[in-house]
Amino acid sequence: MFLFCQGALPLAQDHSTHQLPPDARRHSHESAGLGTVGQPAPGGNIDLTTYLTAWNFSNLPQGEREKFYRETSLGNGKVLREYRFYMVNKEIEIAPGVVFPAWTYNGQVPGPTIRATMGDRIRIRFLNQGDRPHTIHFHGFHPEEMDGSDPSQFVLPGEEFVYEFDADPVGVHLYHCHSLPLTQHIHKGLYGVYIVDPKVPRPPARELIMMMNGFDTNFDEENEIYAVNTFAFYYVHHPIQVRKDELVRIYLVNILEFDMINSFHVHAHFFNEYRTGTLSVPNNYTDTVALAQAERSILEMRFRYPGHFMFHAHKTEFAEKGWHGMFEVKD
């Protein structure tokens, strides 16, 4: 009888973490609580701290960068910006130990950020190294043949297409694949941020790029992982460094599939929201914004207090499934 009556033995409970000072507890990965277990594996995606502040391949060393990005002056203060994009299937890490078979632009999710000044000429040579038709579809003014949405415009495996148009209008925009089925092509990872600066530059600021995304890992048309910039809880473990009182400008884009709406909330502070970034006057002074898919905003704020301040989706389910980060504000 007692052969199979293995009652649970009393277990020593470790309460030690509860006696640690708050700061030590925050950094302790031993404590029980919200979050994932483990660290990101190297090479699982682009470095996501770098992603926050990289555009036009500025994250690459000069020699390497030239292969993907080139600037040529066109006179009148206008610049021709030439990009090389390629589509490649790649397994990326979306939480410690969780691998997602992504479809990527240039091997990263989100794709590389494109940034130009109003009126610049943008030329993107796109090579499809995948195994099915893909495109790049830009939000912004462009002629019909540059739309990348009609099946006749799909770029077949092994083929190239050059997208060319003027940067317009000013604001924070996005690009994504428009092949069919559309939901699949977007949620597998084919999207990125496209910023158009005004001719008179915005005031200098600490600028951060944030793509709110998610991943359905088990094909149930619901996201198992939510994040800002792909990796669950990444900025909890790698807090975003900002200075007290400096202007912080966030280019926030929502690409989330399957859920109706996403949101952004920052603790203890308020920000100006410029919806789509197209106008120079703020639409809102708040600490929470909600965005539907493809909606985006520029947020401007100054941290008044030093310390650690959370930012996360205020749809708390998303926050607890990975869309959750931390600012570390220093004097």
Next chain:
Amino acid sequence: MAKMSEPTGSGVPQPRGRWPLAITILGPLALTALLVVLFIAVGPLGVLRDGIPPVEELAVTRITLLPDEFLLDIVNDGPDPVTIAQVLVNDAYWQFKIDPGKTIPRLGKAQVRIRYPWEPGSAQHVTFLTSTGVTVPVEIPVATPTPRPTPRFLGMFAMLGVYVGVIPVFLGILWLPFLKRITPGTYQFFLALTVGLLVFLGFDALVESLEAAEKTPGIYRGVGLAIVGLLGTFLILSAIGQRAKSSAAGRGDEDSQRLMLAYSIAFGIGVHNLGEGLAIGGAYAAGEMTLGALLVLGFMIHNVTEGVAIVAPVARGEVALRHLAGLGLLAGAPTILGTWTGAFSFSAIWAVLFLAVGAGAVLQVVFTITRSMIRSSATPLFSTGNVAGFLCGLGVMYATGFLAAA
């Protein structure tokens, strides 16, 4: 029974063959081994598996709820190794520890420990997220602290077993004087009633065994185990009965034959009651206190009828008091073991086996009684009295079963 021919005498032809005996036995075995080796080495497995994602399956064998902590024992019952990358509790990623490691080989076991401030009485959902993104949900319908085998709890569950199993069976046995008094015709009615009771119990146990089999991890082959338990018990008890009958018949001892039958019934009912105990203990362990309380009342009334079934075969002869005590304990006491097992280490696989063994034992007794009724009765098997008795037996079980069906 036909006697097996034994090749001993000179008149019997000797088996012959060109090959030595050892080769005729081991040859096919060796060739089978060779086939396996060749198939793994050069067979089409590689082609079949090419490009097909791994099949990831996990089964939870036990859930233990401690204050602010879940312990989940899991087994990988799929064909491929599984790596548990993350764990969700109630739709939130939560810190966890897994022992011995995150990657569980095929048929491997692991224990996941999650510190979580769960609220007693609420439903809890734990989801494992594997390295490939597969989710394995686990539901805890009503979270209550898992009882620990302290003397107090052991005593409490023992008392429960006594109330449910032992006392009701003895109450049923108290009908023995009545059964002794009745006319042979009425007795025949009660014998048929006993068969009705037992048929109901047997099928009930079999169905429950198969239901439990569905809840067990696939690798345990629950339905197969149920069939082994059912037929194995039936055949073993038949063989024992045959031997006992032969020796008793040699002594012309009818009482001991009847006693043997009574013990068979008591054994079958005992194993059946072990299953009832498992259900009660399991309900308490799963936090379904109300269900547990209803089950206790239901089984209590239901089990009185089992006492009648045990003593019906011995009512025509003499039976010592110690045998009555033994019969009652054999039938009732396993309930106590059942409640303990159910409360402290409920594993569906044991439920499958016990319930199937109980079904096999009970149906074997049905077979024995029916056969004796065919052979010895003055009345035909399908007499009005017999059929009425049988149907009454079924009806009584059905009606009292309502009380236990919560």
